[in-house]
Amino acid sequence: MERKNYTVAVDLGSSSVVVAVGSKGAEGTLDVACVVSKPVEGVHAGKIENIELVSRAIREAVEEVQEQLGIRITEAYAGISGDFVRCARHTDHVFVYDPQNGVNRKDVDALFDRMRNVQAPDDETIMERVPQNYMVDDSQEVRNPVGSFGKKLSSTFNFILCLRTPIQRLEMALKRLGIKMLGVVPGALASSEAVLLPxxxxxxxxxxxxxxxxxxxxxxxxxxxxxxxxxxxxxxxxxxxxxxxxxxxxxxxxxxxxxxxxxxxxxxxxxxxxxxxxxxxxxxxxxxxxxxxxxxxxxxxxxxxxxxxxxxxxxxxxxxxxxxxxxxxxxxxxxxxxxxxxxxxxxxxALPEAGISEESQARIADPAFSTAAGILLRGAEQGGCAFAERPQSPADASAAAEPRRPFAPVQPPQPAPGFRHVPPRPHQEEAPAAAAAEPAPEEETAGQRERSGERPASEAPRRKRDWGSIFQKTFDKINKSFSAAEDEEI
Structure with a gap:
């Protein structure tokens, strides 16, 4: 099977965490392979206040993605939002090296180098440097200064800053799950990438x-x-x-x-x-x-x-x-x-549609997924994320091993394999009790699996990790409360 060049996005919000996985298609659009959203606690106004609760919610979303795609996530791009993210402007200039021949690429690069040397305050880090405009000799504003005649090239840059502590906490939450944060994107920019038209x-x-x-x-x-x-x-x-x-x-x-x-x-x-x-x-x-x-x-x-x-x-x-x-x-x-x-x-x-393939738009057609889609788009431009082909969990390891058993039909289907996993019984009088339990369809299915030689131990971890059904029951209770009041017109 062809190995996908996946990009992984983690959008941690104040009430939910969204984990999305996608890859660049042949036409340059983003193919979204999987999107999972889970409720989260321990985040206030975008800032992590309880690392344990946050890590638990991210783990639930990541594990569901891993099960769906058959991979183990080890790297991801993340988004961050809060009043600790801000922008500030800075203007600087360079003198053109060869005014007779006009501004060239080296002059622009020299201006960028000066901007890269601008330092943020001690408690902040620079996330983005965005040039706003270019001025030649302080009089003529141009979009592309290369080729313009003048002696001085200046520009105003928009610096997007973020406090260090929120980024460090987000990185820590991912590191606890064995995930390396390759980059962090301001949520405002990520959403814009996914919803704005040219x-x-x-x-x-x-x-x-x-x-x-x-x-x-x-x-x-x-x-x-x-x-x-x-x-x-x-x-x-x-x-x-x-x-x-x-x-x-x-x-x-x-x-x-x-x-x-x-x-x-x-x-x-x-x-x-x-x-x-x-x-x-x-x-x-x-x-x-x-x-x-x-x-x-x-x-x-x-x-x-x-x-x-x-x-x-x-x-x-x-x-x-x-x-x-x-x-x-x-x-x-x-x-x-x-x-x-x-x-x-x-x-x-707006829904996240910009840069998304038509086949994937239905999968991600929810405004709540705009930031995650934007992080995927940003991350795909910088490069995919490393991942393992299979999750390192007993359940998935057993599931992965089962297709490699071509000689299973040679084994006798009934006698020894069927009783190999059943604990010894002291007396046969207990057989009627077992027979009385036969009508339960789940137990019959388990018995059939034992007779076919499958390993029932691989099913237990799946039940433990089926967090989606637990939250679904919670939402079902809420819906039942409202369904009882469907006679809205009183």
């Missing part, structure tokens, strides 16, 4: 990625990222407000996504939704208009903060394509309409 980058657009604890803003103009910011507020603030309506926490997210609206005016003022409590007597009815009023108040705060960041960037009024909403919370009903009313700009909700 025209939007050229004519101007602001990407707003609304997560649980952080809202990232990235402003693009003339195909250059001009400004990024992280607002330490997201959907979790809306959830806390809904919680004040005496709604049990386990129902808040489902209630918001299924019945909520970001514009109270567009919600029904006659329709009620029943939310179950601990008992039937404690069930309560909530007017949809009241729910939308609570959501609108906090969502308006987020929209106003975003508008202020766009103004601070200096590109307010220059963004022809307005705002592009993405992130898990962009799925909230009427959120785009709220942003239109607050910012007076065009707004659209």
């Amino acid at each position: 025209d939007e980058k050229e004519e101007g657009a602001a990407v707003v990625d609304i997560g649980a604890g952080v809202t990232d803003v990235a402003v693009y103009y003339r195909n250059v990222v001009r400004y990024i910011a992280s607002i330490p507020m997201g959907a979790s603030a809306i959830n806390r407000d809904i919680r004040t309506m005496s709604v049990p926490e386990k129902h808040v997210e489902s209630l918001k996504q299924k019945y909520g609206s970001a514009v109270a005016e567009l919600a029904s003022d006659e329709k009620l939704i029943r939310v179950n409590g601990r008992t039937a007597r404690e069930a309560k009815d909530i007017l949809l208009r009241n729910l939308a009023t609570v959501i609108e108040a906090r969502a308006t705060d987020i929209a106003e903060f975003v508008l202020q960041e766009i103004r601070d960037s200096g590109y307010d009024g220059k963004l022809a394509y307005g705002i592009v909403l993405t992130g898990g919370s962009a799925r909230l009903k009427d959120l785009d309409e709220l942003f239109r009313r607050v910012t007076k700009m065009d707004v659209r909700v």
Whole structure:
């Protein structure tokens, strides 16, 4: 089988962690092989507060990816967001080596070298250096200065900085799982790579990625990222407000996504939704208009903060394509309409489609996966990740060994192999008890596997690691609570 050149992305958010694996296709687009999302605790506003809880959640997502693809992940690219990520501008210049023949590539490289020598504060690290413009003799701005005539070449660079501690904690969480972090990408830039169209980058657009604890803003103009910011507020603030309506926490997210609206005016003022409590007597009815009023108040705060960041960037009024909403919370009903009313700009909700192959778009068609898709795109440009062909776990080792047993049919199917794994019984009187247990379909299947010579020991680790079914049962309970109240109109 041909070995894939996989790239692995880890997007750690405040409420979930997304692990995605992809590879560059023949046409240069990204083929997404697998995407897994798991809930996470121990992260506040993008910063890891509990390394144990975070490592556990990443491990669950990584193990599920490994099982699906039959690989063991050893390297990955990661994304990071929070108010500890910021941008700062710096202007510098060089004198042209040969003014008679104009600016050449060496002059531009010399300017880049000067920018690379710029040092960040002791507690910060430089993640990106993005040239904003080039000036020749302080009078003429050009996109490509090579060939221009002048004596001095200057440029303003946008430096994207991040505190060292959050990066170190993220690297530590991956290292605990035996994964080397090859690089870290600002979440605001990663989302933009996956959702912005070429025209939007050229004519101007602001990407707003609304997560649980952080809202990232990235402003693009003339195909250059001009400004990024992280607002330490997201959907979790809306959830806390809904919680004040005496709604049990386990129902808040489902209630918001299924019945909520970001514009109270567009919600029904006659329709009620029943939310179950601990008992039937404690069930309560909530007017949809009241729910939308609570959501609108906090969502308006987020929209106003975003508008202020766009103004601070200096590109307010220059963004022809307005705002592009993405992130898990962009799925909230009427959120785009709220942003239109607050910012007076065009707004659209975007899925991660830019640079993604058509075959993979259905697999990753969720705004919550935009950052992970962007990390994959960035990582694929820098190079794939190292991985082993098979996970180093007893279950997967047994599964991998089974196809290599071509001589299995030669062995007798019934006698010795069937009883080899069964503990000795003292008396045959116990046989009726065993027969009474035969109607259970699972036990019959296990017996059939023993008679065919398979190893039942390889199944035990799979059950222990089937975290997806555990969380699915939790969500099923939530859905049952709402299904009991499907008679919404009261």
